[in-house]
Amino acid sequence: MALKLNEKDPRVIKTRRLIQEAIFNLSKVKNFDAITVSDIAKKAEINRSTFYAHFQDKYDxxxxxxxxxxxxxxxxxxxxxxxxxxxxxxxxxxxxxxxxxxxxxxxxxxxxxxxxxxxxxxxxxxxxxxxxxxxxxxxxxxxxxxxxxxxxxxxxxxxxxxxxxxxxxxxxxxxxxxxxxxxxxxxxxxxxx
Missing domain, CATH: 1.10.357 (Tetracycline Repressor; domain 2)
Known part of the structure; x- marks a missing residue:
């Protein structure tokens, strides 16, 4: 479950940007349905737990x-x-x-x-x-x-x-x-x- 993060914290902004860039990059080569949270985390170079601190799932x-x-x-x-x-x-x-x-x-x-x-x-x-x-x-x-x-x-x-x-x-x-x-x-x- 996504935590309540300080949206103005530069680290939060940077991490969200990395996650968004990861999904965009993956979406260029892979169907969204086939993309996993693990794929996103790996591409963004973060842990899955970090992903879940920001978003509930890939649909969120x-x-x-x-x-x-x-x-x-x-x-x-x-x-x-x-x-x-x-x-x-x-x-x-x-x-x-x-x-x-x-x-x-x-x-x-x-x-x-x-x-x-x-x-x-x-x-x-x-x-x-x-x-x-x-x-x-x-x-x-x-x-x-x-x-x-x-x-x-x-x-x-x-x-x-x-x-x-x-x-x-x-x-x-x-x-x-x-x-x-x-x-x-x-x-x-x-x-x-």
Whole structure:
């Protein structure tokens, strides 16, 4: 079971980085399902007990990576924007494009095997980002909490699924064209608020 560690401790940061790099390197040559905690620990040059001090298992590690990477790409694209605008939605879509590209390159062999974990985590995180932005500006919209949460669930799923479909077809158009195709559809959801 993972212990509660000081996330700001340089040793903790370094060890987590080593563990993450190990799983990325292993994922380039081995399917995720075939990777063991022992493989990860060996590649990171740490003990298994050190791994378990940071993560419960390899799935906990994967969820952590997915969350961290998605957060990085979203914050890189939307920065400190404080409200939901067409530009923010455009950048959220592009951040998911960036995210898929990065993860598929870093984990070539395992990318498809953990696609469902990525999808679940990404949709929840996208929804949370939009809800956070919405709450900061809630006086602009109606106040039916269930309706709002449902709409943001549909928006996050539409963004993620649209980008995933584009990616699965081999990115036949560039991401800017994809965004321009998706944006009018996504923006119609906001008329429901």
């Amino acid at each position: 590690l994967l969820e952590s990576i997915v969350s961290d990477q998605l957060e990085y790409f979203i914050s890189k694209r939307i920065g400190d924007k404080l409200e939901i605008t067409e530009e923010v939605i455009r950048n959220l879509i592009l951040s998911i494009c960036d995210y898929h590209e990065d993860l598929s390159q870093r984990c070539k062999y395992s990318y498809r095997s953990f696609a469902s974990v990525i999808e679940i985590k990404a949709k929840v995180q996208l929804r949370q980002v939009m809800l956070t932005l919405f709450i900061k500006n809630e006086n602009k919209f109606a106040h039916d909490k269930m309706k709002i949460e449902l709409i943001f669930t549909m928006i996050s799923s539409s963004i993620y699924d649209g980008v995933q479909y584009w990616y699965s077809l081999g990115k036949k158009v560039n991401s800017i064209i994809l965004v321009e195709e998706m944006l009018p559809f996504i923006m119609t959801y906001f008329t429901l608020l």
